[in-house]
Amino acid sequence: MNALAYAWRSLVRQPARAVLGVLGVAAVGALLFDMLLLSEGLVLSMRDLLDRTGYDIRVTAGDPGRDAGPLIDEAAAVAAAVSAQPSVRSAITVRLADARLAGASSAVRPRRAFLQGIGGEGGRPWTRRRGRDPMGTLEVVLNDEGVRALGVEIGSEVTVSVSSCSGNEEAPPPVTFRVVGVVTFPFDSPDDITAGLTAAGLADACGTDDHGVAHAVMVASRGDAARAAADISTLRPDLRVLTTDEALGAFQEQGFSYFRQISTVLTTVTVSFALLLIAVLLTVSVNQRLGEIAALRALGFSRRRVVADVLCESALTVGIGGGLSLPLGALLAVWLDSILKRMPEIPTELHFFVYHSDALLVHVSLLAATALLAALYPMATVARLPIAATLRNEVVS
Amino acid sequence: MIVRADDISRVFAMPAGPVVAVRNVSLGIGPGDYVAISGPSGCGKSTLLHMLGCVDTPSSGTLLFDQHDVSCMSDYARSLVRLRHIGFVFQRFFLLPMLTAWENVELPQAEAGVPRSERRARTGELLAYVGLASRADHRPSQLSGGEMQRVAIARALANRPRLVLADEPTGELDRSTGQQIAALLDRINADGTALVIVTHDSALAEHARRLLTMRDGRVEEEGGR
Numbered sequence: 001m002n003a004l005a006y007a008w009r010s011l012v013r014q015p016a017r018a019v020l021g022v023l024g025v026a027a028v029g030a031l032l033f034d035m036l037l038l039s040e041g042l043v044l045s046m047r048d049l050l051d052r053t054g055y056d057i058r059v060t061a062g063d064p065g066r067d068a069g070p071l072i073d074e075a076a077a078v079a080a081a082v083s084a085q086p087s088v089r090s091a092i093t094v095r096l097a098d099a100r101l102a103g104a105s106s107a108v109r110p111r112r113a114f115l116q117g118i119g120g121e122g123g124r125p126w127t128r129r130r131g132r133d134p135m136g137t138l139e140v141v142l143n144d145e146g147v148r149a150l151g152v153e154i155g156s157e158v159t160v161s162v163s164s165c166s167g168n169e170e171a172p173p174p175v176t177f178r179v180v181g182v183v184t185f186p187f188d189s190p191d192d193i194t195a196g197l198t199a200a201g202l203a204d205a206c207g208t209d210d211h212g213v214a215h216a217v218m219v220a221s222r223g224d225a226a227r228a229a230a231d232i233s234t235l236r237p238d239l240r241v242l243t244t245d246e247a248l249g250a251f252q253e254q255g256f257s258y259f260r261q262i263s264t265v266l267t268t269v270t271v272s273f274a275l276l277l278i279a280v281l282l283t284v285s286v287n288q289r290l291g292e293i294a295a296l297r298a299l300g301f302s303r304r305r306v307v308a309d310v311l312c313e314s315a316l317t318v319g320i321g322g323g324l325s326l327p328l329g330a331l332l333a334v335w336l337d338s339i340l341k342r343m344p345e346i347p348t349e350l351h352f353f354v355y356h357s358d359a360l361l362v363h364v365s366l367l368a369a370t371a372l373l374a375a376l377y378p379m380a381t382v383a384r385l386p387i388a389a390t391l392r393n394e395v396v397s
Numbered sequence: 398m399i400v401r402a403d404d405i406s407r408v409f410a411m412p413a414g415p416v417v418a419v420r421n422v423s424l425g426i427g428p429g430d431y432v433a434i435s436g437p438s439g440c441g442k443s444t445l446l447h448m449l450g451c452v453d454t455p456s457s458g459t460l461l462f463d464q465h466d467v468s469c470m471s472d473y474a475r476s477l478v479r480l481r482h483i484g485f486v487f488q489r490f491f492l493l494p495m496l497t498a499w500e501n502v503e504l505p506q507a508e509a510g511v512p513r514s515e516r517r518a519r520t521g522e523l524l525a526y527v528g529l530a531s532r533a534d535h536r537p538s539q540l541s542g543g544e545m546q547r548v549a550i551a552r553a554l555a556n557r558p559r560l561v562l563a564d565e566p567t568g569e570l571d572r573s574t575g576q577q578i579a580a581l582l583d584r585i586n587a588d589g590t591a592l593v594i595v596t597h598d599s600a601l602a603e604h605a606r607r608l609l610t611m612r613d614g615r616v617e618e619e620g621g622r
Contacts, residue, residue: 001500001507013495295491298452299505299552300480302473388447391564394489 003305007312014285018317021281025321025367026328028274032267033329033363034336034353039263041354043248049186049349053125055092055218056225056244059232071095072239075214076199079120081235082219087228089221090122093214095202098164101193102174103150104157111149113193115162116185117202119211124183125218126196130154131181137200141181146193152179160195165206172207187347259352271366274318278374282314286378293382294390307379314375315368322367330355398461399482399560399591400449401425405458406614407444418444420614421458426560430591433605441614442595443564449593450483450562451475480509484553484590486563490545492537498524498548499533505555523551527581543574550581554590561585563594567601579604 001009011018050056059078061070072078072093079091095117102110118124124133126141131154134140140158142150152158161174177197185194203211217239221228225243232241242250252260286293293306333353340352407419419441426432426449434442447453448460451467452475460467462478470478479485492501502523506516524530527547537545546566553561563582567575579601586592596602610618 001496001504009493009495291489292491292493295485295487296493297476298450298479298485298487299508300476300478300483300556301505301508302476304473305508388444388453391447391452391487392443394491 003308003312004316006309007316010285010289010309010313011316017281017285021278021317022321022324024277024281025274025318026324028270028277029322029325029363029367030329030332032270032274032366033325033359034333035263035267035270036359036362037329037333037353037355039260039267040356040359041352042259042350043252044354044356045349045351046251047244047248048354049347050244050247052127052186052349053218054123055125055220057219057221057229057232058242058247059217059219059236060215060240060242062240069215071213071215072217074212075217076119076212078236078239079214079217082217082232083120083122085228085231085235087222087224087231088219090120091217091219092118092120092122092125093199093212094118094125094216094218095199095214097162097202097206099160099162099195099205101146101150101195102159102161103152105151108149108151110159110161111146111193112163113146113160113195115160115195115197115202115205117197117199117205117214119199119214122218122220124196126183126185128181128183131179133183134180134196134198134201137198137204138175138177139180139198139201140177141183141196142179143183143185143188143192143194145188145191146195147179147182149193154179154181158195160205162205162207165202165208170207172205175205177201177205184349186349188349189345190348267366271370274367274370275374278314278317278370279377281317282310282375282378283381285313286310286381290385290390291394294385294387294394297385297387298391303383306382306385310379310382311372311375314371314378318367318371318374322364325367326360326363398425398427399430399463401459401461402449402455403459403461405448405455405460407441407448407453408456417614419448419455422614422616423458424609424616424619426591426593428559428591429586429589430593430607431586431605432591432593432607432609433602434593434595434609434611435597435599435602436611436617438597440611442611444614445611446562446564446593446595450485450560451478452485480505481556482559484555484558484561486546486549486553486561486566488565488568490537490542490549490569492545492548492552494537497534497536498529498540498544498551501537501548502551502555505552509556511556519555520551523554524548526554527551541574542570543577546570546574546578547581550578550585554585558590560591560593563592563596565596565598566594567596567598572600575601 061072075093079093082091097115099113099115100110101113156179157176159174159176162172200211229241229243337353403423404421409416454468503516503520524533567578608620609616
């Protein structure tokens, strides 16, 4: 019987203690797994959303801050010049505006909406689900919430009343657009209505004839975003150029760092708890069996062997508990994610807990280290056990 | 000679000062010997037994096992000597409660690297030898005290030791069961294994061919029959 089989028998011998240990590790391991998913989850999810636009560089006239930011004059010309760079595959202009949208039915009240006016030849920064992208000036695509809330479908008309549009201080008259498609915008919140138009369509809705201005130029590189960004900066040093990596880096330094700090603190606490739990259980188990262990040593079992028995017992407890912690942690992550996503203005597709292989690797490594560290004291107890004195004490007691 | 002690002593450092458990004992155990060590509690019997079994080492003097100085052996080397050449029987049996009688007897063989088929044959043979073939699948908690001690004896014999050491092997048993164990030990000795037993039980001690009486760590008297 090898050390692992012996350790298994030792665990099964005291099922209540074994179950307590395994469930403790499973609970702690689930929390640990979730903390690891949380530490990088938001950044990974944000990257995924940014990637879904199909563009990996954003060019703006300044820091967007909390609003759309300043306009880029002659953005269409900028996009054309950027597109001509060898490192760039395509570029589009994006102009943003707030509006109220109304369907044909007077029974449905107008709703606040965000407008995205897209210019240029590249792909649209949304995912088309039905219909087609807007091509004519008076065509629009809506997200699901827009279609549902306004009671419209493809082919219906919606009236767009722009309430806030950079470049025009006066409220322009309403303009009627025809719905040509239903799309998903990556950063939509559950109750957001977002509409996509052509740049010319948004200019009409804004009551201006300046089709060329935009809040941003979105650029798709040919694979090397850093090089493309450098080329654009050289071309237009007056503009701010941010790759997806840089944008995420900036996010991480600001708001996202809180999640990482919380995750680090909670990870440390959960690992410490697991360490103490296993160390206590193993120490109690070893102390209950000192006579048996001394007898095994007297029978010729080496010090290495009895130490291996303890280590295997620790590894089994942590291994089984750790195995259970993964599905438990996954279920817990789904639940916690749904709670956090109830916060206002959180995009529907943004997740706080995101699986990544590094999390699994760190989880397994931390639990393995925990099993080893937790077993250190009981292993030392067994290794230093004085055989003769222990046998004598067992008889006397 | 299997084991030879020349003028060995064992001193324990205690908070109140050193305690000499065994003083200047010299003796030899040869193949087929049957030695009983008796004496009052605390006279050093078990300490001497532990030294003879390479569980403990003398503070002074020389202890040779198969002509090798035990004090010069590493812990691992002494473990190997115990595993391959010495069998231990304890007063409290110390069977592993989660293992069956069969597994308890098989365990030291597995540790010694005996092949599986040989282990099976040897374990079956030993359980039959101690009269417990029918209780092979029973755990210690399902056995009586006498049966547990017989399993422990079978375990001590598992790796065909040349020397079996028994510390109060009948200490936890009633008189009748003790006599059965004494008879079993006689058989083991008759089959060629050297035996050293520590006992308060004069009836058991009478089975030995040599009787050492200890007092205050010294062998006061050595007799034979």
